[in-house]
Amino acid sequence: MTMPVAVTAEPFRLSMLIYDTRYRSITIQIIALVATLTFFGWIVSNTLANLAALGKTFDFGFLQQRAGYDINQALIPYTNDSTHGRAALVGIVNTLLVAVLGCITATIIGVLVGVLRLSSNWLVARLATVYVETFRNVPVLLWILALMAVITDLFPAPAAFRGDNATAAMMANGTVAITNRGAYIPWPVFGTGWQAVAIVFLLSIASAWAFGRYAHARQVATGRTLPTFWIKLALIVLPALIVDWLVGAISFQVPELKRFNFEGGGFIDKSLIALWFALALYTGAFIAEIVRGGIQAIARGQSEAAAALGIRPGRIMSLVILPQALRVIIPPLISQFLNLTKNSSLAIVVGYADVRATLGGITMNQTGRELECMILMMGFYLLISLAISTVMNVYNASVAMKER
């Protein structure tokens, strides 16, 4: 065995840290590291000095103290005797509520408008374009405030529903009242035996899933298809309805006009309605563009080839176009969902008690714990962002093109 000729190693000189590209990057990184650490150290020492000067400490004990303020809409039990930590939790739940409602509504609006923009109908396509451009080019804060102002100033007060010459009427067969305070809607009341209905409902979902598996296996084996959608729908809905009708467990309580206001049923505060629909309409316009772009990105040859194979138009959409378009649509759709969640922090302008209004608003002002509140709030939003993008990235990886 012959040894390779040893390259005479150049002796290390200090100037090589700058001139030699092998070492230069290390030098730069060390400088960057030192600069960053110095910067953060500077900020921390400033903060400590300032906090000491103000006579403040850094601790999260205030979360255990009594909050002492009311929240107009809370999904979990809350009174003004609860702690600040509880108030923050109410805010978090409210943020998640409006984010989920908004994302669902925005997706529905976005898909509908995106498809309509591609419609061969000239008039409809133009209308969809007008909607998209109007909502995309005006700040969302303006939409939230405008919607709130519309509800407050232009919708009827509960008193307008009273008397023989009432100027407003309840909608949906007298079960829904939309007033300038919010919407009064029927609300389910769970009587005795509702557990039976719930169990039947869960079982029917399982059976629908099993049926889907069976139908798929049958199609693979024999080539014959079943009307899966309708059978699944019937499987899910009918048993629960029949059981509920027999047991009479779940009934709906309808709001009724009493002395001063509507009572009974459910109540959605106007701030939630304004925020929800403003966010949904605004984000829907962006989603419409994403959907349109995704469908247009699929080469025309794909649908022509599918038609040449004799596939029906509806199934071309569901079997050929959509699976490919979704791959283009999903990533930007995720970032729109994240944007909507982050934009829900504007809730404060309409008085909706989200986490920014409770933890980063009233609690912060009452306790004077700006630093702690901001850290908690930013941490919460960061956590949501990371969680949503992780979940969606997993989904994205599952639909990504399997390339070789």
Place this chain on the structure above:
Amino acid sequence: MDDVAWTRTEMLGPEAPPASAVGIVGWMRANLFSTWLNVILTVAALGAIWLLASHIVPFFAHSVWNASSYSECREIVARTWGEGASGACLAVIRERWKQFFFGFYPADYYWRPTLAFILMFVALAPVLFSSLPRKMLWFSAIFPGVAYWLLWGGSIFFPIAIYLGFVAGYVAFRVAERGPSFLPPLAAAVVTIVWWLFIAGPLANLLPDIGLPAVQSKQFGGFMLSMTIGVTGIAFSLPLGVLLALGRRSDMLFVKWISVGFIEFIRGVPLITLLLVASFLLNIFMPPGTNFDIILRVIIMVTLFAAAYMAEVIRGGLAALPRGQYEGADSLGLNYWQATRLVIMPQALKISIPGIVNTFIGLFKDTTLVAIIGLLDPVGLITSIRANSAWNGIVWELYGFVGFMFFICCFGMSRYSQYLERRLRTDRH
């Protein structure tokens, strides 16, 4: 064959298409009534248009320009057009338009923001349209100083002293050029920063106070405030975004971590929390006794926010470039900065134009969020006008006006980006 009485010797001219396939009728058949579904959609769309028009047209047709309160407006509308008629109370715009444009800027000095606004277009023109003479870029370079001086006033020597920092940096660059290649940029940066921190202020104070009367930041408001924040943010977020994007794609692990951390942190939190940091916490982070301008704080936060999004857009552009471009630049012997400046960035930025402009539009729309921390931008003004007893209850006029102004700016920007995309398209004719 003689019994053929007559044979046509020339071709017949083409027959005109049937009346139902051409002209308006043909177009309508093809585009509006081609199938039953389309007929239904058309009718529904016409219904929607009619519904909108039947509200909007009378609203503007009955508009009132001369009134001092909302109730007076409604009285005039009811008197002229009958009980129950709706009419736009544009008197509020007429009364408050100066506030909407200039906030609480002293009325005698309205010419200053107006001039700055006009000069902005002169400064932007050579950047936006490459057919203009390149010498105009010199004006674009001094415009920020001019605009600052016009808006805030004060001694003219303050912006000049700041600009002299660049001159000092350039001189240092030339002096250090004999040294090793890393020295000139380092010397330029150090000299410029030292100049700004220690020399510019005393120098400006030393020189006589010649200039415009100073205007406080708290007097800024309306569209002028949105424009100031938006334009400054746009101008600074692009270079910062480029640096962050390069940092994120860097081979140097630590530089990459810093960039990733910064970008993901900023993108993970809402802008409003950053603005709250600017208004509540920045004084805690700075050395005791520091107090800097609220508008400056907001501009810094908005710029950082937009820069993180910009970095992601540009990173997309960098990733879309074929590998061969990087390898080609390397094989030509270009170093990192030369390759980036001459080969990579021009192409990556071209690919990213739609995303960049979208970020600009988003930034401009986000300037409305300053209303939440108490600055009187147009949205903040609407809230304060609606709280005024004279205009209580007014809705559409104010939101419509401000929304329309924002629409014009943002729609204009998106149209420009489409024009730019078409013009820079080199792969097709």
